[in-house]
Amino acid sequence: MEEGRLCQWSVCRSLLAIVQWWGFNVTVIIINKWIFQVPFSLKFCLSIFTLPKLDFKFPLSVSCVHFITSSFGAYMVIKVLKLKPLIVVDPEDRWKRIFPMSFVFCVNIVLGNVSLRYIPVSFMQTIKSFTPATTVILQWLVWRKYFDWRIWASLIPIVGGILLTSITELSFNMFGFCAALFGCLATSTKTILAESLLHGYKFDSINTVYYMAPFATLILGVPAMLLEGNGIMEWFETHPSPWPALIIIFSSGVLAFCLNFSIFYVIHSTTAVTFNVAGNLKVAVAVLISWMIFKNPISSLNAVGCGITLVGCTFYGYVRHLLSQQPPGTPRTPRTPRNRMEQLLPLVNNNDKLDDKI
Structure with a gap:
């Protein structure tokens, strides 16, 4: 009886963790798209709510806001609330190991926000599913x-579905497509660097944000002021209600940090296979909700391409799980790694679980 109740509670906790992860993820994506795009209408219970126009087309500054709020949130969780213990990293390692990853991490987030400005959420999320392929190829x-x-x-x-989706995308934009594609490369580079450079430090997502977000803020702050400072000042002067709009922008940063925390909770509440399947279903949910809100046109072949990509990602996760369950000593590759650095790199990156960040 007691074991049955524990099993039921474990299942319920996993489901709640997945639902809250989906909720935070989809909300962050929709709010970010709303920040960059013209206003849209929400139809609910026979009433139509027209959301105010933000038109804040400054992806570098939005990313900087996310990094600032995430730095503060990670400090509160670790130092003030003490919900997670701090993983101590030597000062020298912070600059030699974490700083390079923070730079790539910063590029990844900026490219994601840039792509949201130019292409639909559905298309961006489908391209993001290309990350496993770029990791293996790199x-x-x-x-x-x-x-x-x-x-x-x-x-x-995965590759075939991305190609089909790109060819049939009715709202295709080359700049947004390239930003999303290079974002996948940045994500893969970050995870590979994490495995090779942080060998010996077992980071969780909160400690990752605690160390990387301040560095990313320093890296991005100056370019944001130089490239977007004048535009933001002009936006302040012309926008009818800038302060409520800024509250919404900073709220997106708070939600982005909550998304990181929810990812950590999901990882510790589910198995690797469940996490992978839930991640692919999350992409499908994000695509569906974004289509319902923004009404971007999607052809039937485009939807088929998206579905093929998600099936490929699920199969990839399943194969990765099978290979990870092989007993020690089982050959996983046709040849032996040539040096110690290669031995530090796993067959498939274990940090894939933490890719979905702010």
Whole structure:
């Protein structure tokens, strides 16, 4: 009886964790799109609510706001509320190891916000599913690491689905597409750097944000002021209600930090396979809700391409799980790594779980 209740509570906790993760993720994406885009209407219970126009087309500054609020939130969780213990990192390692990752982390977030300005949420989320493929390809090209044939087979539907979605995308924008695609490369580079540079430090998502967000704020602050400072001042002068709009922008940063915390909770409440499947379903939910709100046109072939990509991502996660369950000593690649650095790099990156950040 007691075991049954514990099992039911574990299932309920996992479901609640996944639902809150979906909620924060979709909300952050929709608010960010709202910040960059013209106003839209929400139809609810036979009433139509027209949200105010923000038209804050400054992705560098929005990313900087997210980093500032996330730095403050991580400090509150670790130092004030003491919900998570601080993982101490040597000052020298902070600059040699964390700073390079913070730069790539910063580029990743900025490219994501830039892509949201130019392409629909549905298209951006589909391209983001290309990250497993870019991670494998980078490890193969840079470190000459060879993978099990099943890994390569799982990438075929991912790449094919992305190509089909891109060709049939009715709201295609080359600049937004390139920003999202290079964002995938930045995410893959960040996770590979995390494995090789942070060897010995077992970071969770909160400690990751605690160390990386302040560095990212320093990296992004000066370019944001130089490139977007004049535009923001002009926006202040011309916008009918700038202060309520700024509250919404800072609220998106708070929600972004909550998203990081929810990711940490989901990882510790579910298995790897469940996390992977839930992540792909999350993309489908984000695509559906964004289509319902923004009404961006989606052709039938475009929807098929998105579905093929999600199936490929699920298959990739399943293969990764099977390979991770092999007993020690089981050969995973056709050859032995040539040096110690390669031995630090896993067959498939374990930090994939933490890719979905602010």
